[in-house]
Amino acid sequence: MRLLVLGGSAFLSRAVAADAATRGHEVVAANRGRSGPVPDGVRHVRLDRADPFPEALAAEGFDAVVDVSRTPSHVRRAVSALPDAHWVFVSTINVYADDADPGGPGVGRLRAPQADDVDGAEDPEAYGAMKVACEELVRAGAVTSAVVRPGLIVGPGDPSGRFTYWPARLGRARDTGAGTDVLAPGDPADPMQVIDVRDLATWLVDLAERRTEGTFDGVGPVAPIGEHLAAAARGVGAEPRWVWADDDALAAADVRPWSGERSLPLWLPRPEYSGMPAHDAGPALAAGLAPRPVEDTARDTLAWLRATPDAEVTGLTAAEEATVLTHIAVP
Ligand SMILES: NC(=O)c1ccc[n+]([C@@H]2O[C@H](COP(=O)([O-])OP(=O)(O)OC[C@H]3O[C@@H](n4cnc5c(N)ncnc54)[C@H](OP(=O)(O)O)[C@@H]3O)[C@@H](O)[C@H]2O)c1
CATH class of the missing domain: 3.90.25.10 (UDP-galactose 4-epimerase, domain 1)
Known part of the structure; x- marks a missing residue:
């Protein structure tokens, strides 16, 4: 598989790139080069997602993309550049509107989408709402996709x-x-x-390999x-x-x-x-997450x-x- 990790130099996205490279996949990690090095066996491409998506990178063609962004314009540009790849988008349980409610995916449970970029430092509440918008952009723009909403990653x-x-x-x-x-x-x-970062990363690579579709809470039992x-x-x-x-x-x-x-x-x-630490892990476990x-x-x-x-x-x-x-x- 040719996998593009948008990120790949920090905690979760780095673990994804490392896991995929260890399995023998051809992995490209695209980031600004600020957060640290990419793992061994992964090719680094310098990319600031505030800029237009590079045509040369899109032209390389990828089987799958793993994206951890919280910024709608960044996701919009990347999805429209690579609509045919299988998208695995890392969202968050902060998309749910009610922290007291342990309910998972379901109609009416989400925050209203925030489709314009908002500075997270100025408005921490916008994080979940922008992730809702990012999820929508991925589902609408990619031919196939999985959306994973982690709880506390440890x-x-x-x-x-x-x-x-x-x-x-x-x-x-x-x-x-x-x-x-x-x-x-x-x-x-x-x-x-909680969910161990290594188990979540392994599962995200599985979802990319298998082209699994759907929306999951990425949580442990x-x-x-x-x-x-x-x-x-x-x-x-x-x-x-x-x-x-x-x-x-x-x-x-x-x-x-x-x-x-x-x-x-x-x-x-x-x-x-x-509700925050009480989401149903059942669907993720059934789809292969192994905490x-x-x-x-x-x-x-x-x-x-x-x-x-x-x-x-x-x-x-x-x-x-x-x-x-x-x-x-x-x-
Ligand atoms: N931690 C938790 O408990 C928790 C819980 C729920 C959900 N999540 C989600 O899990 C994911 C965590 O991802 P993560 O650990 O990889 O950390 P992250 O902070 O979400 O992403 C960091 C990666 O993105 C790159 N990046 C940031 N801004 C960029 C830009 N403008 N252009 C290009 N690349 C950029 C960084 O590289 P450079 O800085 O080098 O560019 C780095 O590789 C996120 O989606 C988060 O929302 C986390």
């Missing part, structure tokens, strides 16, 4: 540092010994799901967050004592949800965000983190977590 190389907080925290708990108190968010029964964190602890060899703090206790301690400064990553206040155990993702993420001095980790610092723990009643 694993080695994650530039967001969200899931990485947990292997990092649990790695420290392992080093300090069994029984270390570790702050955990919400209720251990709260639904959670739903399990209680208590099970996810216990699996992460097993993966890194930690035996913590979990200290669960509910939404009110966390808010009172000025802990913030999900990501960023003073956040406890993976914490999603309920019921406002009950690895969270133990493996956590172990490999910690190994990557410790080997990568500039790796990103978000969330509470050790000192902030210790202060929060002193204010939370431990039974």
Whole structure:
């Protein structure tokens, strides 16, 4: 297969290019050359998608394209240049209008499309709406296509540092010994799901190879967050004592949800965000997505983190977590 990866030098799209090259496909990764090198065995073509799509690249002809863009004009230009390739478009569960609703694809569930480009830094809300527009451009413009809407993508190389907080925290708990108190968010029964970047990438290449059509939530199985964190602890060899703090206790301690400064990553206040980590993985699993155990993702993420001095980790610092723990009643 001749595969064009639009991207190919960062987290997910790089994993896609690497996976396809390892399988012996002829892979071209087109990007600006800003985010890093493309994987071994992949040909790099310099492309700024703000510019017209290069005729020479279109003339090369591709069996499939994997695109991770969030910018409608970029997708519009690329699809109209390569309409006959099988398109695998990486969207997001942020296309869904209601974060409390775990429902998957369905009429009336999506945000209104935002077909004009909007600066994501100025309007973060536009991300999901632009992805809706990008999905529509792909479906309308490509002869065949698959649209994949991932939830939280995790694993080695994650530039967001969200899931990485947990292997990092649990790695420290392992080093300090069994029984270390570790702050955990919400209720251990709260639904959670993640997808390892390597498994998602493998599946995206499968969808390209098989010319699979359709729209899927690209998510791993739903399990209680208590099970996810216990699996992460097993993966890194930690035996913590979990200290669960509910939404009110966390808010009172000025802990913030999900990501960023003073956040406890993976914490999603309920019921406002009950749907976000609870999408049905069934259709993706039936179409070949094969998620690895969270133990493996956590172990490999910690190994990557410790080997990568500039790796990103978000969330509470050790000192902030210790202060929060002193204010939370431990039974
Ligand atoms: N992380 C998550 O948990 C999550 C959850 C749901 C969905 N998603 C989706 O998953 C995908 C992640 O893709 P990703 O990890 O590869 O990261 P990304 O940040 O979406 O894309 C980065 C790639 O695009 C290239 N690129 C960016 N702007 C470009 C431009 N103007 N012209 C040409 N190339 C450009 C970058 O290379 P250069 O900078 O070198 O140009 C890089 O190779 C996205 O579609 C995202 O929306 C992510």
